[in-house]
Amino acid sequence: MNAPAIAPLDPALARAAADFPILARPVRKRRLVYLDNAATTQKPAAVIEAEATFYRESNANIHRGVHWLSQRATELYDAARERVQHFMHAARPEEIVFTRGTTEAINLVAQAWVRPRLGPGDEILVTCMEHHSNIVPWQLVCEQTGATLKVVPVDERGQLELEALDALLGPRTRLFAFTHVSNALGTVNPVAELVRRAHAVGALALVDGAQAVAHQAVDVQALGCDFYAFSGHKLYGPTGIGALYGRFELLDAMGPWQGGGDMIRTVRFEGSTWADVPQRFEAGTPNIAGAVGLAAAIDYIESVGLEAIAVHEHALLAHATEALGAVSGVRLIGTAAHKAGILSFLVEGIHPHDLGTILDVEGVAIRAGHHCAMPLMNRFGIPGTARASFALYNDEADIAALVAAVRKAQQLFRGEGR
Ligand code: PMP
Numbered sequence: 001m002n003a004p005a006i007a008p009l010d011p012a013l014a015r016a017a018a019d020f021p022i023l024a025r026p027v028r029k030r031r032l033v034y035l036d037n038a039a040t041t042q043k044p045a046a047v048i049e050a051e052a053t054f055y056r057e058s059n060a061n062i063h064r065g066v067h068w069l070s071q072r073a074t075e076l077y078d079a080a081r082e083r084v085q086h087f088m089h090a091a092r093p094e095e096i097v098f099t100r101g102t103t104e105a106i107n108l109v110a111q112a113w114v115r116p117r118l119g120p121g122d123e124i125l126v127t128c129m130e131h132h133s134n135i136v137p138w139q140l141v142c143e144q145t146g147a148t149l150k151v152v153p154v155d156e157r158g159q160l161e162l163e164a165l166d167a168l169l170g171p172r173t174r175l176f177a178f179t180h181v182s183n184a185l186g187t188v189n190p191v192a193e194l195v196r197r198a199h200a201v202g203a204l205a206l207v208d209g210a211q212a213v214a215h216q217a218v219d220v221q222a223l224g225c226d227f228y229a230f231s232g233h234k235l236y237g238p239t240g241i242g243a244l245y246g247r248f249e250l251l252d253a254m255g256p257w258q259g260g261g262d263m264i265r266t267v268r269f270e271g272s273t274w275a276d277v278p279q280r281f282e283a284g285t286p287n288i289a290g291a292v293g294l295a296a297a298i299d300y301i302e303s304v305g306l307e308a309i310a311v312h313e314h315a316l317l318a319h320a321t322e323a324l325g326a327v328s329g330v331r332l333i334g335t336a337a338h339k340a341g342i343l344s345f346l347v348e349g350i351h352p353h354d355l356g357t358i359l360d361v362e363g364v365a366i367r368a369g370h371h372c373a374m375p376l377m378n379r380f381g382i383p384g385t386a387r388a389s390f391a392l393y394n395d396e397a398d399i400a401a402l403v404a405a406v407r408k409a410q411q412l413f414r415g416e417g418r
Helices: 045-058 068-088 102-117 136-145 162-168 191-200 248-253 288-304 306-325 352-361 374-380 396-414
Strands: 096-099 123-127 148-152 173-179 204-208 227-231 242-246 264-268 271-274 330-333 342-347 367-369 385-389
Touching: 045 068, 045 288, 068 096, 068 242, 068 288, 096 102, 102 136, 102 173, 102 204, 102 227, 102 242, 123 136, 136 148, 148 162, 162 191, 173 191, 191 204, 242 248, 288 306, 306 330, 306 342, 306 396, 342 396, 352 367, 352 385, 352 396
Parallel strands: 123 148, 123 173, 173 204, 204 227
Antiparallel strands: 096 242, 227 242, 264 271, 330 342, 342 385, 367 385
């Protein structure tokens, strides 16, 4: 195996694993090699502490509270929104709606923007590489409105077929919803170009950023998109918190989705009126501690530096692609020209689930299955893949452990080493 050595790690990154307490715990009496970061990332102590400190020192319900603690909690929640705003380079904090995550953010747009506006003859365009979260909400709203769902195909390498896009985008297209980075293949899509093409036919563009925000800087204004969704837990933040960015004019023109406390201005039995955005879309007590934790995660990521993270993860990807690709019987799925740190693969004669189980015994955590992208798996004629996905704390030793464990699985299946 002659994989190229990775360029010396950035000093901040070389120390990063120590920031994540869980990485120090052995799993099955072995060093934990955590390569399931596309499913969820581990949390640095700074995030764990931020949530715990909130509960210890500042916990109260937000808004309308006359007492000191409630005002303190409200300030922290509002500050978290501004933190996300600056991270996404949104023009104003009102453009950030806190949600449970990417899935809820997409459903919000489906129900609050699409549902009242689209009807028979209208089209929503998605791509073949979408996560179910960016397919099913549109299927539901198509059933509700009579609109039609169209799909941009993907080529053998796992890239969008951009020539087909021209034929699919047309005057009937009202929304083009696509992923920034494919969770199953790692393909990075040309977001600004796709947004430009959607706008050229008068359609809006929604970007699923679940797999992008932790790995590269995102500037929603530079991308030009209308909506951008992401989850905190894939960004070293807590579960149960995420955000929808929406252009102010669009959010402001949208009616509410869920009803309840906090999203109203007045309530009468004859009819109610709605709060301004973003509160209009945040019915009920939100995940206040989660928002505080998300802000801490953004602080952490920015202290390490997104540029350094991107360079490091690309080096890991290049190294792993070469090292795993050199193992006979390994087939890489997804070889796009532009990829993020996700490596999907098959090992001849071993079902991905069996492979995942054997790797687990070796202390290597990967994911096996369809990765919530069944249409994409069908496109490749496979039931699923094994997937290793990288984060800022992974290193060469993790890749060596992955490759060694794959070789061990092959030996076991050949009947050697029993
Ligand atoms: N889109 C993509 C591309 C994803 O990878 C995921 C999570 N695997 C989601 C959407 C859904 O994210 P969540 O479950 O946090 O809502």
